[in-house]
Amino acid sequence: MINKVRHRVLNLSLGDAELRLLRVFASVVQHGGFSAAQSALGMTQATISTHMRNLEQRLALRLCTRGRSGFQLTEEGRLVYDAALELFGSLEKFQSRIGEAQGELSGNLSFGTVDAMITNRELDLQGALASFHAKAPRVHLEIDVAAPQVLHQGLLNGSFQVVLMPSVGSVTSHVRSQPVFSEVQKLYCAERHQLFARPDEELTDAVLASQSFAGRTYMLNETICGVNFTWAAATPHMEGTLLLLLSGAYIGFLPDHYADEWVRTGRLRILAPERMTFEDMFHIAYPRNKPSRAAETLAEAITESVRKPH
Structure with missing residues (x-):
């Protein structure tokens, strides 16, 4: 099964259109269904269905099922989703490395956090984002608000490059985690x-x-x-x-x-x-192995934005 899916993915011509289809698919999976992904994608369910159908036709694979039991990935769909996340991560790293070689930060950076941060007296998160933008104006920053377990899993599978969250479970060897405030x-x-x-x-x-x-x-x-x-x-x-x-x-x-x-x-x-x-102790976390300079810069900006006690 894995070899079959790998063969189909490798033989998929990856242009802008194919990447766009894969990103629609990844968003549908991350949001748990077509209707839930509408707002994030800015598309109607009919448009999302069309994109998903096109992707399945190009791969000659059934990626998901929909029905009374809800949205579910097929085994092939799960493998394609994992491969897509690896692909997106590699593209983002490539863009980041090119920007670093050119002497400035660029590319995409996915940041995830829990909700209710804007009223937090311990952290000036909006100030941290302003500081980050001043240091990395060419980086396209994407922010998602999600539950801690989603943030933790997203950090592991590559859908987030930096997360701010309360501790959830054990910190793995693949993640750098630093406490920043309680x-x-x-x-x-x-x-x-x-x-x-x-x-x-x-x-x-x-x-x-x-x-x-x-x-x-x-x-x-x-x-x-x-x-x-x-x-x-x-x-x-x-x-x-x-x-x-x-x-x-x-x-x-x-x-x-x-x-x-x-x-x-x-x-x-x-x-x-x-x-x-x-x-609740909050941590800033990002991948341990070769994090991008953009990820490190955002993590530093957030850490520095913690308000000092008077």
């Missing part, structure tokens, strides 16, 4: 929740554990701050958590900087802050 997480409920008016002294571990809890898809369903919460919903993003909390049906953790405005306006309340608080 983010304070506190427990919240909304004004419509039954705990909103309860004094902190009544918020025992048992009371908190009895409530419907909105957790993170990348966190283990385990004790947090000493409480065995009742997981009733999960989302990878802070905005998703905030929506669940504002429904009045759940309690959950948010970064304090992200929740501040909602607390000030009386829409959210911090629950038992002396006990229900923990910190």
